[in-house]
Amino acid sequence: MKIKDSTVLVTGANRGLGFEFTQVLLEMGAKKVYAAARNPETIKLHGVIPIKLDITNQKDVENVSNELLDINMLINNAGIHKKTTLLDDDSIEIVKDVLNTNLIGISTMSKFIAPIIIKNGGGAIVNVLSAGCWLNGHGNLAYSISKAAALSLTNDMRLALNSKGVQVSAIHAGFIDTDMMASFQGKKLSPYSVAYDSLLAVNQGSQEILIDEMSKKSKLHSIDEIPNFSDSYCSE
Ligand SMILES: NC(=O)c1ccc[n+]([C@@H]2O[C@H](COP(=O)([O-])OP(=O)(O)OC[C@H]3O[C@@H](n4cnc5c(N)ncnc54)[C@H](OP(=O)(O)O)[C@@H]3O)[C@@H](O)[C@H]2O)c1
Structure with missing residues (x-):
């Protein structure tokens, strides 16, 4: 996947990491x-x-797939975090809500946009996942389930799409300094540098991109719970 001269769709591009992706994409040509x-x-x-585009609204997704016929790269960035633990009264509703965006939303986007990318001669789909794919923490139930499921989706997408010329890259990071982590007081990564490092790796053909030590250690299971975790670490 070469970013220079590519045509890219970024979801959730108005703020946070999505905004930085759009900026870095322009810088990279x-x-x-x-x-x-x-x-x-x-x-x-x-x-x-x-x-x-609301990625949970199939009509929106269909409209985009009918209109943007020149895409050769999709960045599935849009995502939500809602705090819950299993025994909370509304935990199952929250799990469904988060899965609807972080799993069903990116599945729908990929299903509708992949054929366009294939028709255009191949390209890439980038799924923004998390160290939370491998890591749990108090209050992180819905998010971790959704990102672990999205990791499985990503693996399946590679089986379906790599042979058709579509690179499927997953980005994993720990805490990034965006609205999603506004209440977390610990050390956070700059969203610009996460977007930059991610796109550099995508450009080099990487399909698994571990941005920081937290992601690397989580994958190796050398930590089994989010460090410095506090009950109020997320904004929702
Ligand atoms: N922040 C972190 O520490 C961290 C770490 C690892 C991975 N990530 C992942 O990085 C991605 C971006 O997160 P962020 O930190 O930039 O979060 P953020 O600042 O909360 O931004 C989330 C973005 O997703 C959009 N969005 C949410 N639901 C949507 C939907 N149904 N349809 C379309 N857009 C929707 C939001 O749009 P609105 O403005 O309309 O709400 C917003 O643009 C997410 O997938 C997140 O899980 C974040």
Whole structure:
């Protein structure tokens, strides 16, 4: 996957890591960047094309797949975190809600956009996952389940798409300094550097991108619980 001259769709591009992806894509010479958001008026970056897209709304996804026929790279960035533990009254509702975005949303996006990428001669789909794929922590039930399931989806996507010329890259990171982690007081990664390092690795053909020590150690199971975890670490 070569980012220079590519045409890329980024979900959740209005803020956080998604915003940084759009910025870095322009810096790396992407030809066209579709910046998708639930409310496209919140897209403020010059040089990108704002698109209305709620990844949990199949009509939105179908509209995008009918209109953006020149895509050769999709960044499945949009995601949510909602705090819950198993014994909370609403834990199952929260698990369903988070899975609906972090698993079903990216499955739907990939299903509808992959055929476009294949038709355009191949390219890449990038799934923004997490160290949480391998790591649990108090309050992180729904998020960890969703990211572990999305890891399995990613592995399956490689089986379905690699032979058709589509690189399927997964990005894993620990804490990134965005709204999602606003209440976490510990050390956080800069979202710009996560986006930059991720896209550099995608450009080099990497399919598993472990951004930081927390991701590397989580994968090796040398930590089994999120370090420095506090009850109030996330914004929702
Ligand atoms: N922050 C971290 O520590 C961290 C670590 C590892 C991985 N990640 C992952 O990185 C990705 C980006 O997270 P972030 O930290 O940038 O979070 P963020 O600051 O909370 O931003 C989340 C983005 O996702 C969008 N979004 C949520 N649900 C959506 C939906 N149904 N349809 C379309 N867009 C939707 C939001 O749009 P609105 O503005 O409309 O809400 C927003 O643009 C997520 O997949 C997250 O799980 C984050």
